[in-house]
Amino acid sequence: MSTSIPRPGDHLPGSHPGMDPRSIHTDVEGLLTRARDTAVDAADPSEIIPRQAQLLEQAHDLLVQALATVDKI
Template sequence: MDPASIHIEVEGLLTRARDVTADGEPDPSEIIPRQAQLLEQAHDLLVQALATVDKI
């Protein structure tokens, strides 16, 4: 895994998590679950990268 691509992907997910409320008029009950989903994706990506590094 390329560190630069990991950084770009994680930054993109974090930006989307911050911008959830900017997507029109979202239902307030959907904001936190959507942010949680995006943060979980970022977490999974970082865990995957660490697992790859551990194998090297």
């Protein structure tokens, strides 16, 4: 049984400025990929965790901003 999942704001007419779920997904996925790749690419092991933390924080900020945008709709 396949049921579509309603998206926030779908019930409202018109476009949703500043809210592009595909773009958000792509950006977050890119940051997560870079965080995973940091462990492989890092020349200095002491730089791995801080760099991963920075990338994860950026992904978190994108998601929080997306939720804030949805709350305003």
